[in-house]
Amino acid sequence: MTVLGQNQYGKSEVRVLKVTRDGATHHVKDLNVSVALSGDMDEVHLSGSNAHVLPTDTTKNTVFAFAKEHGIASAESFGILLARHFVTGQEAVTSARIRIEEYAWQRIDTPGEDRHSFARENQETRTAQVTFDGSGWSVLSGLKDLVLMNTTDSEFHGYVKDRYTTLPETRDRILATEVNARWRHAWCDEAEPAPDWDDSYRRTRAHLLAAFAGTYSFSLQQTLYAMGAAVIDSGPGIDEIRLSLPNKHHFLVDLDPFGLKNDTPDGAVYFAADRPYGLIEATVLRDGAEPAIPVDLTNLP
Amino acid sequence: MTVLGQNQYGKSEVRVLKVTRDGATHHVKDLNVSVALSGDMDEVHLSGSNAHVLPTDTTKNTVFAFAKEHGIASAESFGILLARHFVTGQEAVTSARIRIEEYAWQRIDTPGEDRHSFARENQETRTAQVTFDGSGWSVLSGLKDLVLMNTTDSEFHGYVKDRYTTLPETRDRILATEVNARWRHAWCDEAEPAPDWDDSYRRTRAHLLAAFAGTYSFSLQQTLYAMGAAVIDSGPGIDEIRLSLPNKHHFLVDLDPFGLKNDTPDGAVYFAADRPYGLIEATVLRDGAEPAIPVDLTNLP
Amino acid sequence: MTVLGQNQYGKSEVRVLKVTRDGATHHVKDLNVSVALSGDMDEVHLSGSNAHVLPTDTTKNTVFAFAKEHGIASAESFGILLARHFVTGQEAVTSARIRIEEYAWQRIDTPGEDRHSFARENQETRTAQVTFDGSGWSVLSGLKDLVLMNTTDSEFHGYVKDRYTTLPETRDRILATEVNARWRHAWCDEAEPAPDWDDSYRRTRAHLLAAFAGTYSFSLQQTLYAMGAAVIDSGPGIDEIRLSLPNKHHFLVDLDPFGLKNDTPDGAVYFAADRPYGLIEATVLRDGAEPAIPVDLTNLP
């Protein structure tokens, strides 16, 4: 005998671009939106009856239509509109999760008054996840693909050594990582005013960079915690952050066989390795907060 | 004030190939192993002290050394060896999670007696995840990247229609998906004999394919449930399965403008779309079993 | 003063699936088709006049319509139909190049008489490129993504040593590669009967595998040449082949620090490396043939 457990469905990766014209000045919002709905869906699994199923095609149409009807003030606020629509509009739908990636564009400087030319930034991908179950809200903001590096002020020593340990200790190494982060906003009640999502994103990103750059590091775990704590301590808006930081190893090349001494003041040569890589992951919480961000942000093996 | 929440670390994506020679016949095991350790790790996050930290480099060395010392009977059994080693060998480590991808190779037929030539199969990637907390075991097996298609016996109609619904109903469509599946073995106590992991994998895979091909489908949810139930009902070894099935849409091309009638007995022409795609996800459980597989198998947005 | 040089345009990556029904037995052809047209196109570049431009959207429509009207006997024959259509149908178009990737599907065994369930093979991608300039034809067939490995019968020594050489010689190593191959058919005149393209593909693929597996190798160059010569020598149909073979390095892991001796009869443990990799590329020709396949098959750096 089998039973149905947690289930969700919807359209993933709806690529929507909204262009708004303010005279000769254009503004763009470029999103990748994924909808996942849950609720009273036993029948469709057991018998194939679609009587409770809003087609995924309809959820796609809704994304496009809402971009027109309501605009896209920010990824988070757009997700809130969509989640509320599906939960309040469909009796069978009791929970909705909207995931959004946002791609940033910068203006190309042009002579004249027209402002309609853009280059995609690509430095990072901003993310948002909004979950609504009909009463409470959960909003996670985040970023991924942001590659950071300190070329000094990183040591690694004093660690456990067992039979399989061969790594030499080091007092000066490169520390590089690709930041995957999600943070949970304290806001969960529509009766309260919502944060300024874009401003919150900019400040959080700045805290992450400043903490990465400003921490004299004895381990990537220490740097991770400093980054997370910087975000939580910066104000009351964010209660939890999850960071997944691959250690992008840069190994000092052995140049001794060629009669060369590496790592001298005039320059050090490193091999940037791909795999394997250390992977450091942790949650940092405001004291007293309950953890609610899933542990695995990525599906790396 | 901030506190440390769940955390884990280790080396990811250790690519190990083991070649065993039985006279002129060679056997290969090709794995991608990722180690994640948890335990008494507050200090390294708070002060950077590595006194409890076994380096990720050591966990990598251990993977290679264990492949030599113990061999690789199967992905699951190799993961069990590794997880037990880290938890029992390091006082500070209280839990270990080993994730493995396995790549299959098929022999190239050759004249003579030598059997040392192989072509990689690539049809799917087999996965295994072993978690050990010092007392209980959790073993998840799985597969991904397996693309399946039924060219008929799939309908979709009778669904909810709201203001944004434009999708026409259909009595005959293509049903294609890329299977992402993880299933949890009932085995969790070392005192009990472990399953034959490879045989279990082969049978589970066969059940998934048979259920996909054999289900006359009114929705992908129904097909998903049939696939999951086929696995659970096939015997007592597996208590839970999670399936994540993107709906790889194939749209019938409108050939009317060219005076052509599509979808006639002599052939139908479809456009294979990339994005967006429906994404159908659900857990199927043995009645009475507690769900333990994480909901999100992939990090698709 | 500037002038226009070589130019081409068209729709790339048209993903077309054709399903043909023979009673309860279905057959599928799954292609990715790219069209590139050249000709009298100066004006569109210089002034933006589209008077000579067949829209890329039309070339896409043509791919779908031709799949219906003419069927897809093989990738090569479908490319020939398309190339002829564009060159003979558009006065301004003097040359057409059709590139096709073909994805193979295998049947899922099912009880009963229905034969409409498939699993994608994924082992390799078959390719075809057809070029027509109004008189002569050039047909290149090929494959990519096929990963091969010999676990012995490969040596590497006797090479040049300079100041920067540190590699030790070896008498037994793994030889693994990912085959990228394109071969040019002798057929170029429509007055001559065309080859059986599918049969030619199967035989060529078999020759490549047999030569890879059957060559006792002192260098990957030698294996490459043996693979190419096996194809050319197998009969009169193919005059030239280009092979691009990355050396997928598998390094024997140093287990001495752990008191283990690697590479003993009971098993050797290798690290499968990603980057950097050796890249060996060459053309093999029938004596007297003129080379016509471009040198760079891939855009790897």
Added chain:
Amino acid sequence: MTVLGQNQYGKSEVRVLKVTRDGATHHVKDLNVSVALSGDMDEVHLSGSNAHVLPTDTTKNTVFAFAKEHGIASAESFGILLARHFVTGQEAVTSARIRIEEYAWQRIDTPGEDRHSFARENQETRTAQVTFDGSGWSVLSGLKDLVLMNTTDSEFHGYVKDRYTTLPETRDRILATEVNARWRHAWCDEAEPAPDWDDSYRRTRAHLLAAFAGTYSFSLQQTLYAMGAAVIDSGPGIDEIRLSLPNKHHFLVDLDPFGLKNDTPDGAVYFAADRPYGLIEATVLRDGAEPAIPVDLTNLP
């Protein structure tokens, strides 16, 4: 009977990072270097004799050693050093081609005097290709992955219509592309002073952006030509440029079924499509220059 045609070999994708310290201010160069050597290499293909073969491992070592010995002034100048070394240092090597990708890093603003923290830019990848045959030099610079968009000032009409044409004409569309460009420097003789490669890159990139943004477009071909001509016309240093511009289609969504009028002054909603896509490719030359850049910059199908 078979003969050996064009062949080349070397190590691909050597990932080298060079860090230079100027007191507390650090500078980084981050390259991906691929070496391809040609020459008197018949024997290694025919018999497996490596007597003329400098191992690819040695070419890798040379990249690292040269980064230390000579520094990395620019991608192009580093490629020149390497190409000269292989051709002049190895009797059997008569030609060398060095391909380089360069990844840009921007400084993270930090308080204090330390300047050793960086974020990877990711907006584009800079490329360089240096070829040397013992007498003449060919230097190609380039970029890829740069995504540009004009949200207006693009029309498309007046094109050829045949039986398969259904595309409606438009007087206002989005024009977006991902720039793949390579340009050939006039410099080919070491007796002449070499260009300032970094300055040349910055100016060329600026011309490409200005021409893309500043061209009122009736076709992507016209925009492409304007971009190429802007580079050639900007001065005597560059004689040829090849551009490969995928048309990243953004389709106006049909919102009529929802009673919404799209593309009004307050905002237009587009679907950003992946495949298929138009692909426009052309070479622009200084009048009188001989084309020397290969036609296919990418291996897109």
